[in-house]
Amino acid sequence: xxxxxxxxxxxxxxxxxxxxxxxxxxxxxxxxxxxxxxxxxxxxxxxxxxxxxxxxxxxxxxxxxxxxxxxxxxxxxxxxxxxxxxxxxxxxxxxxxxxxxxxxxxxxxxxxxxxxxxxxxxxxxxxxxxxxxxxxxxxxxxxxxxxxxxxxxxxxxxxxxxxxxxxxxxxxxxxxxxxxxxxxxxxxxxxxxxxxxxxxxxxxxxxxxxxxxxxxxxxxxxxxxxxxxxxxxxxxxxxxxxxxxxxxxxxxxxxxxxxxxxxxxxxxxxxxxxxxxxxxxxxxxxxxxxxxxxxxxxxxxxxxxxxxxxxxxxxxxxxxxxxxxxxxxxxxxxxxxxxxxxxxxxxxxxxxxxxxxxxxxxxxxxxxxxxxxxxxxxxxxxxxxxxxxxxxxxxxxxxxxxxxxxxxxxxxxxxxxxxxxxxxxxxxxxxxxxxxxxxxxxxxxxxxxxxxxxxxxxxxxxxxxxxxxxxxxxxxxxxxxxxxxxxxxxxxxxxxxxxxxxxxxxxxxxxxxxxxxxxxxxxxxxxxxxxxxxxxxxxxxxxxxxxxxxxxxxxxxxxxxxxxxxxxxxx
Numbered sequence: 195x196x197x198x199x200x201x202x203x204x205x206x207x208x209x210x211x212x213x214x215x216x217x218x219x220x221x222x223x224x225x226x227x228x229x230x231x232x233x234x235x236x237x238x239x240x241x242x243x244x245x246x247x248x249x250x251x252x253x254x255x256x257x258x259x260x261x262x263x264x265x266x267x268x269x270x271x272x273x274x275x276x277x278x279x280x281x282x283x284x285x286x287x288x289x290x291x292x293x294x295x296x297x298x299x300x301x302x303x304x305x306x307x308x309x310x311x312x313x314x315x316x317x318x319x320x321x322x323x324x325x326x327x328x329x330x331x332x333x334x335x336x337x338x339x340x341x342x343x344x345x346x347x348x349x350x351x352x353x354x355x356x357x358x359x360x361x362x363x364x365x366x367x368x369x370x371x372x373x374x375x376x377x378x379x380x381x382x383x384x385x386x387x388x389x390x391x392x393x394x395x396x397x398x399x400x401x402x403x404x405x406x407x408x409x410x411x412x413x414x415x416x417x418x419x420x421x422x423x424x425x426x427x428x429x430x431x432x433x434x435x436x437x438x439x440x441x442x443x444x445x446x447x448x449x450x451x452x453x454x455x456x457x458x459x460x461x462x463x464x465x466x467x468x469x470x471x472x473x474x475x476x477x478x479x480x481x482x483x484x485x486x487x488x489x490x491x492x493x494x495x496x497x498x499x500x501x502x503x504x505x506x507x508x509x510x511x512x513x514x515x516x517x518x519x520x521x522x523x524x525x526x527x528x529x530x531x532x533x534x535x536x537x538x539x540x541x542x543x544x545x546x547x548x549x550x551x552x553x554x555x556x557x558x559x560x561x562x563x564x565x566x567x568x569x570x571x572x573x574x575x576x577x578x579x580x581x582x583x584x585x586x587x588x589x590x591x592x593x594x595x596x597x598x599x600x601x602x603x604x605x606x607x608x609x610x611x612x613x614x615x616x617x618x619x620x621x622x623x624x625x626x627x628x629x630x631x632x633x634x635x636x637x638x639x640x641x642x643x644x645x646x647x648x649x650x651x652x653x654x655x656x657x658x659x660x661x662x663x664x665x666x667x668x669x670x671x672x673x674x675x676x677x678x679x680x681x682x683x684x685x686x687x688x689x690x691x692x693x694x695x696x697x698x699x700x701x702x703x704x705x706x707x708x709x710x711x712x713x714x715x716x717x718x719x720x721x722x723x724x725x726x727x728x729x730x731x732x733x734x735x736x737x738x739x740x741x742x743x744x745x746x747x748x749x750x751x752x753x754x755x756x757x758x759x760x761x762x763x764x765x
Contacts (some may be wrong), residue, residue: 195312196221196252198299205257205301208267213259217333220251223259226271226309238280239287240328240335242294242313243320247338248330250315250504254299256308270304277309287322291586293506314429315355315504317524317543355504356415357546359408360426367409367422368394372452376416376554379454383555401550412547415503420450429506429523432456434463437514448508453498457491460511464490467513471597482602484594485518486570492563493579493590497522499557500543505586521589532581535564536617536642565617572620575601575627601627601683613659618643618651623661623675627683631665631672666727668716670707700728701742708749708762718761721752 196204204216213223224241227234238255245251261267277296285291295312319338321327327338360367377390389400394417398404403413414426423430436445447463449456465487473480497509502524512519530538542548551557567590568578575598580591601623605615615623618641625632625640638648652673656662662673675683704724711718719727724735739760743749748765752758 195250195314196310198297198310201252201254201299201310205264205268208257208262208264210262212262213254213257213267214333217259219248219330219332220245222251222253222330222333222335223257224253224255225258225269226256226275228272234275235280235283238311239284239322242284242292242311243288243322244328244330244335245311245313246288246292246316246320247318247327250313251330253311253313254308255311256301256304265303268301268303268308270301271307271309272305273307275309280309280311289321289323289325290317292316292320314506315358317502317504317527354543354545355502356410356412356544358411359405360411360414360422361408362422364395364398364404364407364409364413367414367419368398368417369419369422369452369455370394372417372419372455373397375452375454375458379457379556380554385553385555389553401553402546403550410546411503412544412550414452415498415547416453416550418452423450423452427503430501430503430509432460432509432511434460434511435513436467437512443512456509457494457498460494461487461490464511464513464518473597473599473602482574482597484597485592486574489567489570489579489592490518490520492567492570493520493592495551495557496563496590497588499547499551500524500527500588502543507587516594518592518594519589520592521584521587523587525585526583526588532583534642535581536568568617569620571595572617572624573602573605573615574598575624578621578624598683604683616651617641618648619655619659619661622651622655623683626662626673626675627680631674633672637673665729666707667723668707669710670703670727672727697738700730700738701745703727704738705742705746705749708760712762712764718750718752718759720757720759724760 204221207216217223222241222245224237227237238253241253245253256269256271258267258269277298281294281296284294292313295314297310297312299308299310300306301308318329319327321338328335329338373394380390389397392400395404398409398413398417401413403410403416409418411426414422415430418426430450432449432451434447435443437443447459449459451459464485465483469484470481471484473482494509494511497520501509501522505523507523510519510521512521524543526532526535527541527543530541548557557563564581571578571592576595577593580593582589582591605620608615621641622632622637625636632652634645634649634652637643637652638645641648641651643651652662656664656673661676661679663676664671664673666672704719704727707727708718721732721735724730724739725732728735728738730738739749739752743751743760748763750761750763752760
């Protein structure tokens with residue numbers, strides 16, 4: 195993209211050559227259509243999409259690109275054209291949304307003003323809201339065909355903003371303080387000593403952050419000075435707010451630091467207001483924070499690593515009394531959703547940045563960071579993080595849940611026996627501490643597994659670990675916590691949950707099973723089977739089925755004797 199001073203110099207070249215000769219991959223000149231405002235705005239939208247798909251660039255409106263001589267070529271843009279309305283028009287007419295930067299450039303010729311549109315590199319493909327799009331190839335905007343769309347998908351890595359080299363010499367960009375913080379963080383993760391002992395330039399080159407003698411943007415983000423980061427990441431800033439309500443805050447901090455410094459500064463601010471619970475265990479007392487530091491660190495790393503740095507927006511941390519929110523610009527990439535994030539293969543938005551951090555052991559390619567967040571909270575009996583994809587941003591919410599001392603001790607004691615509970619097992623246990631039972635469909639949903647995998651998890655927790663007991667049969671099978679384990683895991687002072695399904699839920703379950711069995715040509719349910727399903731006694735089952743038959747005449751009389759069954763009569 196071109197700075198205004200550079201554009202002024204280019205305009206002087208118009209005395210000797212047409213603007214068309216100055217155009218290139220990241221620069222175009224366009225004459226403003228004074229006959230039709232609608233057509234003029236449509237051209238602005240078209241050029242925004244074209245440049246965004248081509249990697250970003252600058253479009254100068256108000257110049258005839260065929261004429262020679264400043265006075266002939268510079269026609270200008272009418273004074274009534276409002277750049278804020280142009281920005282809104284582009285935003286409203288593009289998908290995904292584009293937010294170009296518009297600037298006015300005063301000139302002595304024509305109407306006295308040109309409009310400069312700066313399109314920062316984004317995450318293509320982009321189209322207008324009708325699905326139409328073009329892509330910048332050389333000096334031309336060509337139709338965005340299916341082949342071109344595939345080429346520019348994020349999975350190819352061709353659009354990695356952090357993989358592009360910057361023009362300044364590496365030595366002028368690197369911060370000694372940032373390099374030291376980077377080494378300290380890597381040492382904590384047991385990165386190889388021989389790697390960390392290398393001089394700065396050699397270390398950066400080994401991490402793949404220097405190519406052809408130039409530092410990549412990912413290298414600037416990891417090791418750069420504040421000045422370098424402001425220059426090469428114009429949309430980047432981190433912000434921490436202490437919120438007193440949903441709209442007001444009492445304290446604010448902003449920074450443009452390299453990633454390792456930013457991470458430490460944000461964590462220091464969070465931990466200063468992260469309450470401690472002291473847990474006595476024998477001769478020792480353990481201090482446990484409301485928000486586990488490991489979960490916070492993983493969430494912050496994810497925010498920095500997966501942010502779309504081509505979007506102007508902060509890495510934003512909002513710290514409320516009852517929750518903490520961490521968000522970053524850019525939605526979830528490559529088919530990842532909040533409903534599959536535990537199991538989806540990782541899709542890095544910034545592969546060059548991820549590669550370097552992987553070699554330093556600060557992140558990994560196996561999507562373990564999200565699982566670590568879940569595990570750190572679940573082992574303390576707290577709610578798992580809530581992950582929201584808001585289109586142009588991802589937000590992670592930690593709730594200020596109370597520590598469950600019995601649950602934390604149980605997890606530790608199981609670990610001493612060699613039983614390291616998986617995230618799926620922890621999610622299941624936490625669910626059953628809040629609900630009477632769980633079936634395979636529910637287990638699959640909360641653990642993000644297939645139903646067959648969820649059933650294997652439940653069976654293992656029943657048969658191998660002895661945590662659960664099974665009830666029902668066939669598709670009506672469900673699992674519940676063993677009574678002794680529930681008593682052990684329940685916090686002191688909490689009443690033991692009512693283990694029976696409530697009356698209406700019991701009727702719904704029985705009716706569903708009767709219909710399923712009728713559809714499969716199987717026999718109905720006996721009083722004993724209904725007792726097992728509902729945890730009611732014999733007389734309660736009789737009353738329940740009497741009500742159910744009144745509401746559903748298709749349920750037939752059970753008859754008498756040992757083999758009596760309630761049946762659903764198909765019509």
